[in-house]
Every structure is written in structure tokens, then in C-alpha cells.
Amino acid sequence: MHPLRVDNLSLHLPSGQCLVQDLSFSIEPGSVLALMGPSGSGKSSILSWLTGTADSRITTHGNVWLGDKKLNHLPTEKRRLGLMLQQDYLFPHMTVGDNLQFGLRGGTRQTRRERVSQSLVDAGLGGMEDRDPATLSGGQRARVSLVRTLLSDPCALLLDEPFSGLDTALREQIRRFTWDAAAQLPVLLVTHDVADIPEGAKVLTISDCTHSVEPLNIQTV
């Protein structure tokens, strides 16, 4: 696994308003960088830029690297950056198993099926391959969505408020599941809630075109 690195990122809205200026950071495999800031400060725009899906009207400068590989000019599908959003986006015309198979890369029909079954067992959802996603609870859906992202074999994980739609009881469970599952990957987590941030993570705060990186400190945050 390689670190995810961003060099001198600047984002400007079509009106000329600056969202981010000269932002640089690096996330090592197995570590988490939490991206915080007020609404509209550009957190989700940074994620969109990383995945190559930013609004074309936003002016961007800067480079993104995965190890030695520059990602800027690669299409989204070649970047291998796994993305999880607040909404789980399980495809409603596919079963749970088909959703996971959709994420999985390569393999024969048999091995693909086996890997999906094993992943579901690991996620505590064994035997749910043929279930309609609509019949799952919020927590189950969140786990399936994360497993689908991980099965696509990403080199880094981008999480855009993935826990905010869950109730309090589920949140802790899904957080633990996520950090365990993503233990080997560089993770960029966008969140408003400091409780989402795992121990040892650094916090990157952006606001009004300024930014700062600090170790997680509950009191200062």
C-alpha cells in the first residue's frame, strides 16, 4: 500500500471565491486524516477533486499522488480511490450479493461467489446474498456499502460523512467495523462529528480558505 499525497491544492468557485489555497497533506497506509470545517468550506469538493468528479466550473490546481503514481489525469475509474458517502447507494435493482459482486474485481464465477459469501460472513451478514437491499436495516446497508467499496480493492479510502445518517447506537458499531476493515489503507474522513475520528488520527481543519493540521485533540476540536 502507498501513501495518498496531495500537493498544493487550490480550489476556487466560479465566483472567484477561494475554498482552499495551497493545501498539502499526506496520509500513510493505516492512518486516518479527518477533514473538518464548517458547511460550504469545501470538504466535499476536495473529495470530488480527489476522485476526479469535481464540478467542471470549479477552478482547481494541485496534484494528487498515490505513492509515485500521479492521479490527476486518470479517469475516476482508474484512480482506485474507494468512496463512501453519507447515503449508502446500494443499487436497488441488484440483490445484496449482486451489489457486492459489482464491486469485486476479477476472479471466476465460483471464486467471486465465494468471496462475496465470505465477506458477508465477515461483516456479520452471512446468508444475505439474495436479499433485496431495501429489506436491510440502516446499519446492515452501511456495512454492505463499505464491504462493496473494499471488495473493489481500493488503494485509499475516502469517506464523506459515512456515519451521519445512522442512529447513535449503530454509529459506534459501524465506526469500529469501518476502522477494522480499512486498517491497511490511507483514509480521508470528512466529518462534522469529532466522535467519528479514531484515536491517533490527525485533523485537517479548513475554513475561509485557510487550513491547519493537528493531531486529534478532543478539547481543542
Added chain:
Amino acid sequence: MRPLLYCLAAFVAILFLLPIALGTAGTVLPAFGLVDSLASDDGFATVVGDPRFASAVVLSLRTGVIATVLVLAVTLLTLVCVHDTKLWRLLSASLPPVLAVPHAAIAVGLLFLISPSGAIVRLISPELTGWERPPTDWVVPDAGGWALVIGLVVKETPFLLLAAAAQLSALNVEASLRIGRTLGYSPARCWSRLILPRLYSRIRLTLLIILAFNLTVVDMALLLGPSSPPTLSVMLMSLVNDPDSRGAASAGALLLALLVAGCFLFMWGLERYVGKVATARRRSGARGRGFGVFRFAGKGVVVSLLFACIGSLVLLLMWSFTRRWRFPDALPSEWTLQNWTTRGDILLQPAWTTISIAITVTLASILTAITWLELERHRIAPKIDGIWFLPLLIPQVSLLFGWQAVALWSGIDGHWGTVVYTHWLYTLPYVVLILAVAWRELDPAWGHAAHTLGAGYWTVLWKIRLPMLRRPMCQAAAVAIAVSVAQYLPTLLLGAGRHQTLATELVTSFGGVDRRVIAALAVLQSLLPLLAFVLALIYPRWRQNRLQRDRSPKQTRAIA
């Protein structure tokens, strides 16, 4: 009060279903020789024994199925390749006006475009072709029916595209593309595996309507289709006008309906097969590659479609003001207003009849739709969205032959009211379905708030609900006018030749009247619905602006 309202709901339902039931019976019974006064012959034997029958069936199937497949392919290609681009925005803006243009007018415009003496040949002649005279290597309409296929694709693709575009917001396309691409799939694969399977189930009914139309269309087939053999629906038209062949016409109409039903069944089977293949492919996890060439081809198709639509309309307009336009000149050498001023006999009376029918039908359709939707809102009438589509799914020929027979038998044929009633049958489905979406989405809390302020039912309907639904009502009215203006067969069969509209005049005059006057007729036929669409766009905005203008000074005074 409630029993009366139930009676009203029953009355509306009967009014709508009566011509369908009687029309079906009026076709089926003579086909089996069960009505002596209408069918003296063995209908099935006569129609099947007609030397044109087999070729007509093959031609109808070929043109109808190929056109439908192309309409679907072009629509999906457009969505995949052009969605969310500048071209998409241009296309979205062009769709409603193109949809508004009647079939017959588009057909005539296309003839001016693609025929050997048409605009395309003129544009490249003689420089590229060396032709000083129109080529004789091919003719339009051609024997293979390809001109008809092109016409159907040009006219029906905007319809399916508009239906599909309306569904995209519900499918969360952006998010699906984003997730699919971060999972490693190319944009084309994201469309084919994540979006199109869900979209297809939402546009299936529209596609069935298009298939039924393409297999059974009469006016476009008369203008763009071959004449020997003609399509089955055109062949049946020649039989229905002969009293001795009434049984054969009815039997043929029934066979045409069975042909359409068979195609529906085939499509259902094909859907299931394609669905299974698509699922198997999806499970393979193949990511696909970029689609640069594919996207380029898609954009080419969209541009060609826009060119054909807009080019046809521009050509109609040019021909209608042309005095002299010699081949191979790219533009007319002399212009004139005479095509419009000297042929009032062909233009004015049909225009007036068209307008009077269209306005009456539109008012009747909107009134009926509002009545039904209000009854449905109060749980008096059931939600029967599928039933409204019936007249659009049953071939016009199959339904109207029978309905005409019933009208003849009951003595109501040829009456203006009968023509209006039959037009209403075909406009009501569109009006109900357009209004139903907005009607059901309107928050009932607005009405509740007004009731708590002391307003009664009629005040709430008149002062709150209808003004808040002004925009969809205007859209529904524009669509109703467009549908009514385009009706050829209902006017021809139920009008008994006494009511010439622009649609009937255009088709019957074609070939016998100067093409410049034909162009004027087609322009006039297109202008009415276009005008309706422009008004539907402008009027709600004008009302809104006026409201804001009226409010501003008062607000200023209040603040002061």
C-alpha cells in the same frame, strides 16, 4: 352528496371506456361476420387472400420494429453519450417544440430534405455529385420503407427521450455514476449496468406505445411509406372505404391488433432474455474501457437527429414562401407570399376547423382530468393510470374502424361532436398523466390552511389549487392541442369527410397539390401547437412576474 360524486366518477369512466368497448366490439363482431349489415363476406379469408396482405404484414413488421429498435437505441445512446453536456441542454430545449410538430408535417418536411430533389442533394450538387437534375437512382418513398423508418425515428425519438429525461432525476444518475466509477467501471458500463436497467422499467410503457404506433401509423405511412405494397394499416384503409369489404377491413384490423399484441409479447420475452444476459455480464465484474469513440458516435447521432428535425421545419417554412426554386440551387431564387394568400380554400377552412376542434377538446380534456383527479384525491375515484393508456396501446385502425361502424349504425357519424369526442379520447390520456403528477404532489396542507381561514371547497380549488398548478395545466393544454391537431384517422373516419382539418387536408392534398401549398399547410399545422407550447411557457412566467411586480410597490410602501 357522496353518492352523486360516485355517479360522476362512473360517468367519466363510462364516457372514456364506452368508445373503447364499442369500438372493439364494432371491429370484432363484423370480423367474424356477426353483424349482417356490416359484413357480408368472410372477412378473414378475404383479407388474408388479398395479394397485398403478406407483403403488407412484412412491411409493417419491418418498418415498425426497426423504427422502434432505432428509437430505443438512439434514445439510450443519447443519454449515455450526451447527458449532462452542453449538447444535452440544447437538446432538452429543442425537444418540446419538436414534439409539438405533427407527424404529417414532419413527414412532409423530411421528404423535402431526403428526396432526390431534396435539400441534402441540393447542398452537395452539382459540386460533389455532378448532378444537374435530381437523380433517378432512388425514389422517396422507397419500396423498402426506409423513408418511413427515418420519419418514425425522427418523430418518436424525442417522445421517448423526453419520457426518459423526466425519469432521470428519480434515478440519482450523478451519484450512481460517481459510485460506479470509483468502483472502477467506465462511464459507459456505469450507464449500462446501473442506470439503464432501472430506467428501462420506467420507460417501458412509453416504448410499447411507440411500438404500437410505429406498427400501425397511417398518415406517415401514406406520406413516407411505399404504396405497392403499402403497410397493413394503409391497406386496411383502402378496404374500409369499400362497403363490400367492411368485414375484411375489420378482420384485418383485428389481425393488426394481434400483430401488435404479438410484438408486445415478443418484446416481453426479449426483455427477459436481455435481462438475464445483462445480469450474467454484470456478475462477471468486467470494468470496461473508456468510450471516446462511442461518445463521438453518440454525439454524431444526436446532431443528425437535431439536423433532421430542425432542417425539416426550416425547409417547410422556406418552401411555403418560395416562388421559384430550381434544382440544384441551394436556395430559392424567388420568394412570394402567394402560396399563403391565394389558396385560402385549402388553408383557411381546415385551419378554422382544426382550431375549433383543438380548443374544444383541450378544454374538455382538462375539465375531465381535473374532475377525475379531484375525485381521486377524495378517494371517490380509483387510481387507474394504466387504463388511461388503453387508447394509445390499441392500434387506432383497430379501434376506430369499429367505433366508426358504431357511429354509422347509431347515426352520429359526421357530427362535429363525434369528431371532438374521438379526439378527446386520444388527448385525455396525456392530459391526465401530465396533471396527475403535479396534482398528487401538491401538498394538501395548502388546502387545509385555506380551509382553516374559512375558504370552502370551490374557493380552495379556484383560488389555491388551480393557480398553484398553472404551469402543468398550461403544459397539459399545449400537449392536448398538439395531439388534437395531429389527429388524422379519427377526423377522417368519424368526420365522414364533412370536417376537413389541416391534418386530413395535408395528407389528402399531398401529391395532388403544388408542394409549395403543401408546405404552407404543413407550416400552418405546425404553427398551432408551437404557438400553444410557447404560450404554455410564457403565460405562467408572465403571471409570476406580474405578481412580483404588483407586490413590490406595496412591499416598499409597507417598509417605508
